[in-house]
Amino acid sequence: MLDGTMSLAKTECSTCPIRHRAVCARCGPEELVQLDAIKSYRSFKAGETIAWAGESLDFVGSVVSGVATLSQTMEDGRRQMVGLLLASDFVGRPNRETITYDVTATTDVVLCCFRRKPFQLLLVDSPNLSERLLEMTLDELDAAREWMLLLGRKTAREKLASFLCIIARREAGPNAEIPHDNIAFDLPLTREAMADYLGLTLETVSRQVSGLKRDGVVRLEGKRRVVVPEFDRLMAETGDEGHELAWA
Amino acid sequence: MLDGTMSLAKTECSTCPIRHRAVCARCGPEELVQLDAIKSYRSFKAGETIAWAGESLDFVGSVVSGVATLSQTMEDGRRQMVGLLLASDFVGRPNRETITYDVTATTDVVLCCFRRKPFQLLLVDSPNLSERLLEMTLDELDAAREWMLLLGRKTAREKLASFLCIIARREAGPNAEIPHDNIAFDLPLTREAMADYLGLTLETVSRQVSGLKRDGVVRLEGKRRVVVPEFDRLMAETGDEGHELAWA
DNA sequence: GGTCAACCTTGACCCAGATCAAGGTCCGGT
DNA sequence: ACCGGACCTTGATCTGGGTCAAGGTTGACC
Numbered sequence: 001m002l003d004g005t006m007s008l009a010k011t012e013c014s015t016c017p018i019r020h021r022a023v024c025a026r027c028g029p030e031e032l033v034q035l036d037a038i039k040s041y042r043s044f045k046a047g048e049t050i051a052w053a054g055e056s057l058d059f060v061g062s063v064v065s066g067v068a069t070l071s072q073t074m075e076d077g078r079r080q081m082v083g084l085l086l087a088s089d090f091v092g093r094p095n096r097e098t099i100t101y102d103v104t105a106t107t108d109v110v111l112c113c114f115r116r117k118p119f120q121l122l123l124v125d126s127p128n129l130s131e132r133l134l135e136m137t138l139d140e141l142d143a144a145r146e147w148m149l150l151l152g153r154k155t156a157r158e159k160l161a162s163f164l165c166i167i168a169r170r171e172a173g174p175n176a177e178i179p180h181d182n183i184a185f186d187l188p189l190t191r192e193a194m195a196d197y198l199g200l201t202l203e204t205v206s207r208q209v210s211g212l213k214r215d216g217v218v219r220l221e222g223k224r225r226v227v228v229p230e231f232d233r234l235m236a237e238t239g240d241e242g243h244e245l246a247w248a
Numbered sequence: 249m250l251d252g253t254m255s256l257a258k259t260e261c262s263t264c265p266i267r268h269r270a271v272c273a274r275c276g277p278e279e280l281v282q283l284d285a286i287k288s289y290r291s292f293k294a295g296e297t298i299a300w301a302g303e304s305l306d307f308v309g310s311v312v313s314g315v316a317t318l319s320q321t322m323e324d325g326r327r328q329m330v331g332l333l334l335a336s337d338f339v340g341r342p343n344r345e346t347i348t349y350d351v352t353a354t355t356d357v358v359l360c361c362f363r364r365k366p367f368q369l370l371l372v373d374s375p376n377l378s379e380r381l382l383e384m385t386l387d388e389l390d391a392a393r394e395w396m397l398l399l400g401r402k403t404a405r406e407k408l409a410s411f412l413c414i415i416a417r418r419e420a421g422p423n424a425e426i427p428h429d430n431i432a433f434d435l436p437l438t439r440e441a442m443a444d445y446l447g448l449t450l451e452t453v454s455r456q457v458s459g460l461k462r463d464g465v466v467r468l469e470g471k472r473r474v475v476v477p478e479f480d481r482l483m484a485e486t487g488d489e490g491h492e493l494a495w496a
Numbered sequence: 497g498g499t500c501a502a503c504c505t506t507g508a509c510c511c512a513g514a515t516c517a518a519g520g521t522c523c524g525g526t
Numbered sequence: 527a528c529c530g531g532a533c534c535t536t537g538a539t540c541t542g543g544g545t546c547a548a549g550g551t552t553g554a555c556c
Contacts, residue, residue: 072397075489080400082393093386100390130378137385138341142348144392145330149320151399152328152447156513191534199400204513206535223522223534241323404543439504452543454505471504471551 011041016112021088022062023136026128034126038118044068044105050091051103059113060092066109067188070101071196081196082144086170086188090136094120107188151199154239159198160208161237164218168228184227212237259289264360269336270310271384274376282374286366292316292353298339299351307361308340314357315436318349319444329444331388334418334436338384342368355436399447402487407446408456409485412466416476432475460485 013019013032024035041064044050050068051057063085070083082101085091091103091111123130150162171185187194191209195202212218217234219227228234261267261280272283289312292298298316299305311333318331330349333339339351339359371378398410419433435442439457443450460466465482467475476482 070393072393074397074401074487078401078487080397082396095383101393124375124379127372127375127378130375130382131372134378134382134385135343137382137389141385141389141392144389144396145318145320145349148330148392148396148399149322149328151396153322153326190532201514202534203515203536207513210535239322239326438502449544450504451506451545455543458505 016064018062018064018088018112022112023090023129023132024062026132027126028128031122031126031128034122035114035129038115038122040113042111042113044109044111046105046107046109048105048109049102050105050109050111051099053100053102055099056097057092057099058116060090060094060116060119061111061113063087063089063091064110064112066105066107068109069104069106069189069193069197071104072101079196080199081193083140084197090133092116094123094133106190106193156198156200156204156208157211157237158239159200160194160205160212161217161234162240163194163198164212164226164228165234165238168226168231168234181230182227183231184221184225187224187226264312266310266312266336266360270360271338271377271380272310274380275374276376279370279374279376282370283362283377286363286370288361290359290361292357292359294353294355294357296353296357297350298353298357298359299347301348301350303347304345305340305347306364308338308342308364308367309359309361311335311337311339312358312360314353314355316357317352317354317437317441317445319352320349327444328447329441330392332445338381340364342371342381354438354441404446404448404452404456405459405485406487407448408442408453408460409465409482410488411442411446412460412474412476413482413486416474416479416482429478430475431479432469432473435472435474 013024013036016022019025024032027035039061042061044066046066053072065087068085068091069081070085071079071081073079085103092099094116123133150159154162167187168183168185171188189197191202191205194200195205198205200208209218209220212234213220216229217237219229221227261272261284264270267273272280275283287309290309292314294314301320313335316333316339317329318333319327319329321327333351340347342364371381398407402410415435416431416433419436437445439450439453442448443453446453448456457466457468460482461468464477465485467477469475
């Protein structure tokens with residue numbers, strides 16, 4: 001892993017697109033200098049595996065661009081995605097040598113990697129860094145719990161609608177925008193990867209996409225591009241209550 | 249909430265049963281003094297609701313004894329448990345006023361509560377506290393991801409076996425013991441709560457328990473007490489690979 | 497020691513989503 | 527422009543677990 005395709009370009013933190021959302025969001029200039037000293041960029045092609053479960057990993061890092069996934073596989077091949085990493089999300093676990101999940105690039109991905117050992121030291125005496133990491137971890141835990149409700153209790157159609165909502169919110173509305181109508185975005189996953197996300201088979205995913213299309217909840221332009229004419233309409237299909245207070 | 253049943257007893261941290269496993273595990277004497285100043289104990293009866301989702305919560309805390317659950321409910325009543333809190337587990341989220349999930353005591357529970365605001369301040373200048381909280385949060389995230397695999401991909405029988413394994417490990421073998429044979433423990437949940445944990449109906453849970461009993465994987469003494477004659481036998485039913493390396 | 501309520505079990509039947517199978521579409525390479 | 531492979535769709539059928547229904551157990555409280 002981590003050979004061949006890595007790009008060695010070094011970018012200024014000050015011009016970094018995820019500067020204000022990633023682990024480093026609240027670091028001051030001095031801390032950025034320290035991070036800069038232990039960072040390097042690595043690029044991965046769509047479909048490439050970034051790390052295998054059980055492998056030892058000497059870095060942690062942030063997704064600068066693209067989409068990566070975390071997933072688990074059972075011996076007989078059943079697969080469940082357990083993390084969807086978009087720009088600014090954090091990869092790896094400090095104080096742990098080996099990674100527990102397969103990490104895969106589903107689009108071309110650029111990672112900003114920090115050498116793990118020195119990063120752990122920085123974490124200890126940079127509260128700006130550790131506080132942000134705690135906050136991001138708590139957010140991920142909340143997301144995981146929403147995901148558990150989806151996996152345990154939602155119908156296939158609700159699962160699809162929920163997934164589209166999540167993607168629409170993070171991909172479309174440029175930055176934490178109020179979701180408007182006529183949102184358009186590209187699905188960052190194949191039908192099979194969506195199935196792994198949702199705990200379904202790829203056939204069921206395909207049927208549900210067709211169903212939502214047939215009922216006018218979404219339009220498709222090609223296989224991957226989705227247009228949502230009325231966001232509320234899509235939200236109503238998710239099974240989530242009250243059309244979500246947080247979007248007024 | 250939080251009235252009537254609360255006990256006001258104050259216990260010495262030095263004799264606290266969860267002293268070395270909870271958020272405060274790595275705090276020194278000075279930090280304990282500070283925590284002590286903002287703590288109070290609260291007791292809840294089995295079945296009591298500790299907090300409702302959406303409610304504002306002015307404390308965070310640790311489970312001292314007993315079992316509590318976090319769960320989400322959809323408008324039509326479908327319910328999914330998203331957290332199972334045993335002794336030493338942490339409740340609440342610093343820097344967030346409202347709780348996102350229903351918190352319920354499933355057995356009698358004692359909580360060691362810290363007033364939220366001062367706890368947040370302590371977190372900032374006590375790395376021993378914040379590092380431990382980060383570590384616990386990362387552990388919970390890992391647990392949530394295992395749980396996602398269970399919900400998304402395991403069969404009903406595998407779900408039951410996995411649940412029994414989790415409980416056996418945390419309830420029985422006193423402290424992080426190697427699981428031996430003839431483990432016995434009490435289920436801390438009703439069949440209905442188990443169903444909410446596993447994304448099943450209570451009837452299916454009941455049938456699967458009967459199935460495991462019929463096949464000699466477990467014995468029941470009454471409805472709640474479980475005896476596992478061979479731990480490996482139970483593990484083999486979980487669907488998890490390699491009978492788990494970590495238990496040699 | 498009888499009653500009631502909470503909890504659990506089991507059976508019969510049904511259905512959402514899995515499985516099996518057969519194409520269709522799109523795109524990159526020659 | 528054709529070919530091959532990756533990806534997607536749709537149909538037919540099957541089945542694990544849900545739903546509905548009818549008791550059984552247990553234990554707290556008169």
